[in-house]
Amino acid sequence: MGSFSIWHWLIVLLIVVMVFGTKKLKNMGGDLGGAVKGFKDGMKEGGQTDDEKAAAAGQVTHAQNADKTTIDVEAKQKS
Numbered sequence: 001m002g003s004f005s006i007w008h009w010l011i012v013l014l015i016v017v018m019v020f021g022t023k024k025l026k027n028m029g030g031d032l033g034g035a036v037k038g039f040k041d042g043m044k045e046g047g048q049t050d051d052e053k054a055a056a057a058g059q060v061t062h063a064q065n066a067d068k069t070t071i072d073v074e075a076k077q078k079s
Contacts, residue, residue: 017025 020028
């Protein structure tokens with residue numbers, strides 16, 4: 001009872017394909033692959049040098065400064 005034979009795994013695979021269908025299994029595989037790729041890209045970004053981090057921080061700061069100049073029209077009308 002320790003391990004299953006190849007026939008057990010083939011029957012399990014056949015049942016899974018019958019329940020989910022090949023199209024859904026293909027989509028799930030693509031989603032899983034995209035998640036792994038995104039994780040790897042995120043790990044590469046984590047190893048950036050200080051210069052690259054400073055450049056990325058400058059871009060965010062610039063976007064925050066642009067938001068400070070906007071005026072909420074509804075707030076202006078209420079006051």
